[in-house]
Amino acid sequence: MAPRAVKGKSKTHQDTGRVLKRKRGEDNLATLVKQVEDLDLKIPIKNFSDLPLSEPTSKGLSASHFKTLTDIQSRAINHAFKGRDILGAAKTGSGKTLAFLVPILENLYRKKWTELDGLGALVLSPTRELAIQIFEVLRKIGRYHNFSAGLVIGGKSLREEQDRLGRMNILVCTPGRMLQHLDQTAMFETNNLQMLILDEADRIMDMGFQKTVDAILDHLPKQRQTMLFSATQTKKVGDLARLSLQDPEYVSVHEAAASATPSTLQQHYTITPLPQKLDTLWSFIRSNLKSKTVVFLSSGKQVRYVYESLRQLQPGISLLHLHGRQKQGGRLDITTKFSQAQHAVLFATDVVARGLDFPAVDWVIQMDCPEDADTYIHRVGRTARYERVGRAVLFLDPSEEKGFLKQLEHKKVPIEKINIKSNKQQSVKNQLQNMCFKDPELKYLGQKAFISYCKSIYVQKDKETFNIKELPLEEYAASLGLPGAPRIKFIKGDDAKERKNESWRMAHMSSDDDSDTEKKDKKDEKEVRTRYDRMFERRNQGVLSEHYSKLIDDEGTMVATGAPKDAGANVDDEADEDADFLSVKRRFAAGDADLGEKSDSSDSEDSDAETKTKDARGVKMVHLDGQDPLLIDSKRREKLLKSKKKLLKFKGKGTKLVYDDEGNAHEVYEMEDEDMFKARGDADTQREKFLQAETERTQQADIEDKEVMREKRREKKEKRKARERAEAEAEMSEEEGGFSHLPHVPFEIPGSDSDSASEREPRPSKKQRVSFAEPDSDDEPKSKKSQASAKPIETLADLEALASGLLG
Ligand SMILES: Nc1ncnc2c1ncn2[C@@H]1O[C@H](COP(=O)(O)OP(=O)(O)OP(=O)(O)O)[C@@H](O)[C@H]1O
Numbered sequence: 001m002a003p004r005a006v007k008g009k010s011k012t013h014q015d016t017g018r019v020l021k022r023k024r025g026e027d028n029l030a031t032l033v034k035q036v037e038d039l040d041l042k043i044p045i046k047n048f049s050d051l052p053l054s055e056p057t058s059k060g061l062s063a064s065h066f067k068t069l070t071d072i073q074s075r076a077i078n079h080a081f082k083g084r085d086i087l088g089a090a091k092t093g094s095g096k097t098l099a100f101l102v103p104i105l106e107n108l109y110r111k112k113w114t115e116l117d118g119l120g121a122l123v124l125s126p127t128r129e130l131a132i133q134i135f136e137v138l139r140k141i142g143r144y145h146n147f148s149a150g151l152v153i154g155g156k157s158l159r160e161e162q163d164r165l166g167r168m169n170i171l172v173c174t175p176g177r178m179l180q181h182l183d184q185t186a187m188f189e190t191n192n193l194q195m196l197i198l199d200e201a202d203r204i205m206d207m208g209f210q211k212t213v214d215a216i217l218d219h220l221p222k223q224r225q226t227m228l229f230s231a232t233q234t235k236k237v238g239d240l241a242r243l244s245l246q247d248p249e250y251v252s253v254h255e256a257a258a259s260a261t262p263s264t265l266q267q268h269y270t271i272t273p274l275p276q277k278l279d280t281l282w283s284f285i286r287s288n289l290k291s292k293t294v295v296f297l298s299s300g301k302q303v304r305y306v307y308e309s310l311r312q313l314q315p316g317i318s319l320l321h322l323h324g325r326q327k328q329g330g331r332l333d334i335t336t337k338f339s340q341a342q343h344a345v346l347f348a349t350d351v352v353a354r355g356l357d358f359p360a361v362d363w364v365i366q367m368d369c370p371e372d373a374d375t376y377i378h379r380v381g382r383t384a385r386y387e388r389v390g391r392a393v394l395f396l397d398p399s400e401e402k403g404f405l406k407q408l409e410h411k412k413v414p415i416e417k418i419n420i421k422s423n424k425q426q427s428v429k430n431q432l433q434n435m436c437f438k439d440p441e442l443k444y445l446g447q448k449a450f451i452s453y454c455k456s457i458y459v460q461k462d463k464e465t466f467n468i469k470e471l472p473l474e475e476y477a478a479s480l481g482l483p484g485a486p487r488i489k490f491i492k493g494d495d496a497k498e499r500k501n502e503s504w505r506m507a508h509m510s511s512d513d514d515s516d517t518e519k520k521d522k523k524d525e526k527e528v529r530t531r532y533d534r535m536f537e538r539r540n541q542g543v544l545s546e547h548y549s550k551l552i553d554d555e556g557t558m559v560a561t562g563a564p565k566d567a568g569a570n571v572d573d574e575a576d577e578d579a580d581f582l583s584v585k586r587r588f589a590a591g592d593a594d595l596g597e598k599s600d601s602s603d604s605e606d607s608d609a610e611t612k613t614k615d616a617r618g619v620k621m622v623h624l625d626g627q628d629p630l631l632i633d634s635k636r637r638e639k640l641l642k643s644k645k646k647l648l649k650f651k652g653k654g655t656k657l658v659y660d661d662e663g664n665a666h667e668v669y670e671m672e673d674e675d676m677f678k679a680r681g682d683a684d685t686q687r688e689k690f691l692q693a694e695t696e697r698t699q700q701a702d703i704e705d706k707e708v709m710r711e712k713r714r715e716k717k718e719k720r721k722a723r724e725r726a727e728a729e730a731e732m733s734e735e736e737g738g739f740s741h742l743p744h745v746p747f748e749i750p751g752s753d754s755d756s757a758s759e760r761e762p763r764p765s766k767k768q769r770v771s772f773a774e775p776d777s778d779d780e781p782k783s784k785k786s787q788a789s790a791k792p793i794e795t796l797a798d799l800e801a802l803a804s805g806l807l808g
Pocket residue numbers: 065066067068069070073090091092093094095096097098230231354355356357381385386
């Protein structure tokens with residue numbers, strides 16, 4: 001008996017303690033709400049400790065070592081606390097992220113937001129990398145809160161995300177994926193949303209995202225708090241109207257400042273004619289091996305080529321590259337590697353131009369001129385972040401100088417001209433040419449890079465700065481190591497014709513010359529062709545050029561590739577070794593099949609549906625049922641054609657049949673007997689009837705779906721009310737001197753055991769704390785450490801695992 005009495009007594013004490021704790025929590029919350037109401041917006045706040053903050057946020061901020069507020073934080077957070085719509089503009093690296101994350105946590109906390117309330121805040125980011133970064137900061141400072149938070153950026157199964165989305169309080173996402181969920185995830189409701197945040201707002205509101213963002217906005221309640229942040233803020237009336245902003249507070253930190261860029265940033269430009277850019281970049285990298293540098297290029301293809309080619313030249317510093325076409329896992333690995341590196345060069349497109357906070361970047365090099373001054377500001381903002389120093393250099397072609405400097409001046413960007421020391425300039429042109437000749441893949445990348453660069457110039461709106469006709473394209477192609485400027489299809493008009501003819505004329509220049517014609521005839525007689533002849537025939541035959549012609553001297557040997565002259569003498573030997581790889585005879589059309597004869601039996605292992613032949617000149621061909629013959633013009637192609645899986649592509653998909661009871665095969669959809677069809681009335685009436693029946697069916701389904709949703713909502717509400725009633729009763733009994741067995745912990749997220757909200761008990765007996773797990777600071781007690789600690793995120797898988805943990 002006695003032990004039971006002790007146990008009963010201690011339980012009573014526990015319950016009383018819990019009730020008191022809850023009461024204290026309620027009182028603190030009421031005080032917090034009052035402090036926020038009384039907040040004087042005119043008094044700037046210096047320290048986070050001076051802000052009316054909840055305990056979990058205060059702890060999260062100090063554990064992340066944030067003590068004093070930056071300007072934008074000091075001017076935006078208090079307005080945001082009061083529920084105002086905000087247009088926040090501040091220089092790059094000035095701490096805009098916390099300026100919206102702290103209000104998210106605090107505003108939801110003061111509203112006692114729980115899982116049952118659904119989505120409370122939505123943060124939109126233009127890129128996945130930025131979304132991940134924002135989510136990580138949220139995890140850090142929100143680690144002591146109980147909100148559930150999720151990252152929705154695509155790159156993984158929609159189904160997996162769908163299951164968890166309905167239980168999120170805070171979401172950080174990219175617009176495309178968000179819209180997909182809003183359209184397709186039945187249990188995902190946003191009608192309770194309190195806050196919408198657009199980071200890099202001007203980018204999100206611009207043309208590229210316009211339709212997606214408008215469609216997202218259609219799903220969101222009009223009554224909400226909306227906050228927009230960017231270093232280059234939009235104030236376009238149209239944009240503000242689209243977002244239904246209500247009397248927004250324009251918080252601009254740098255509007256009155258002398259410059260739009262951080263004062264700790266040194267900015268320079270150098271006039272580098274297009275054909276010298278790569279040499280200049282190489283020279284820069286070679287003389288800054290102990291630096292961390294981001295190099296911006298205008299397209300993913302440019303990035304790939306510059307990365308691949310310079311990597312092969314082994315500059316003595318680690319090189320990385322990042323562009324939007326890479327797989328998400330790889331992208332995350334690269335950002336992590338670059339963040340952690342002390343010295344490295346990252347070649348990137350504008351996918352990293354905005355928002356990314358790589359630590360300690362020394363240099364930003366803009367090898368390709370950005371499309372406008374805003375993009376320039378964001379790019380250079382990857383260095384000189386939060387009071388650190390940094391340097392930026394912009395490479396300008398002489399034709400770009402006037403127009404672009406005007407733009408920069410207009411945007412208050414202070415920039416000075418510098419010259420490259422000629423004794424430091426190294427040329428890689430010859431090496432690149434050599435590499436491109438040896439490696440057709442590299443040459444191919446180079447050609448793609450060339451074309452995409454030209455395209456990027458051609459599509460620019462600012463014709464004062466970007467004029468493709470003023471660019472020395474032939475020399476530029478040579479500087480990339482290419483044997484001539486690839487033909488550019490998108491340049492229309494007379495000019496294009498000229499170029500095309502020029503290119504053709506160059507390619508056939510030797511045959512115009514009598515002596516060369518003689519040699520050519522002799523050459524044809526003996527069928528002796530060099531490796532390079534074959535290489536040029538193999539790919540991009542339209543690319544033959546003056547440059548290539550120059551590279552081949554009268555004897556047909558190579559002279560100008562940087563390779564020793566007698567290397568040319570060995571060319572034929574090498575060519576023999578590589579005969580299969582290089583014996584490409586694309587000029588024989590596949591339709592020339594009747595020239596062919598059956599190949600020998602060694603090829604007979606291939607499927608029955610295909611037969612192999614050789615044409616009169618020995619080129620192998622594969623004949624597939626009912627298809628034009630496919631040419632085997634290289635080893636690679638031959639291998640490809642041996643793969644049955646790959647051959648399926650050429651064979652068509654086959655037809656699906658269904659069998660009736662007698663075993664007769666039928667098409668899945670067969671034409672009905674015409675008489676029977678007519679017997680049922682004329683086609684229009686039948687169509688009408690069909691449409692009507694389908695409309696009724698979908699309407700009925702819609703009604704049923706809505707009923708199910710209503711029922712689920714009703715259940716949720718009832719459970720919530722039941723819980724509140726129970727809490728009220730508990731308090732009553734406390735006041736009456738009794739105690740309650742029902743503990744109350746505000747902002748609790750129910751445990752992860754059950755899948756749907758409707759299955760969960762209104763007050764789970766064992767609660768699972770869901771926190772923004774993060775390695776703890778040393779000063780935390782051990783027990784708490786275990787709650788909030790997690791291993792640092794290194795891969796996408798880690799991040800996903802973490803998100804799953806949060807989403808439970
Ligand atoms: N109050 C603060 N105290 C100390 N460091 C801070 C504070 N606020 C932000 N920082 C740091 O400053 C850096 C830049 O912050 P953040 O990424 O939020 O800048 P931003 O204004 O969003 O930049 P961008 O315009 O490039 O997106 C980060 O490393 C962040 O940790």
